[in-house]
């Protein structure tokens with residue numbers, strides 16, 4: 587896969603993310619503090635990586651900043667990009683399966699090498715449409731509707747009677763089967 591990776595800080599863990607992705611066979615293009623001459627700030631660096639996804643130059647992005655919050659916000663401003671800030675493997679898998687995320691936002695502050703590996707395993711091992719149900723698909727489609735009609739909340743694609751889902755069962759099981767009913 588072609589992965590655009592950005593960071594606003596040239597931190598060892600950000601470099602480790604790049605190396606880990608390459609080790610897994612991905613073609614990585616770096617942005618921000620990871621590339622000479624790029625503007626490093628989180629809004630700019632994450633935007634650059636997200637635009638690579640939106641343009642088709644990259645399949646997915648990994649956007650990093652100290653908290654991961656700013657990078658995820660910037661990436662999500664780019665139409666067509668669905669960035670998810672994930673601090674654990676369970677969230678990473680859910681973001682891919684249930685929300686069809688195409689950008690992984692990471693907190694440089696929270697990441698260790700071990701956690702990074704777990705999150706990347708879950709992200710890339712998750713079947714793209716795993717146990718995604720009709721309501722998930724409606725939600726994902728609605729993200730596109732929000733982008734194209736931001737002033738018309740809920741219309742016209744909202745399902746008529748959304749079902750209230752129960753909360754997922756507690757527990758980690760990042761790479762395992764769905765815990766959601």
Ligand SMILES: O=C(CO)[C@H](O)[C@H](O)COP(=O)(O)O
Nearest residue numbers: 628651652653654655656657
């Ligand atoms: O986590 C972040 C944004 O969500 C940034 O990495 C953090 O705020 C540091 O950025 P700056 O050096 O520009 O203040």
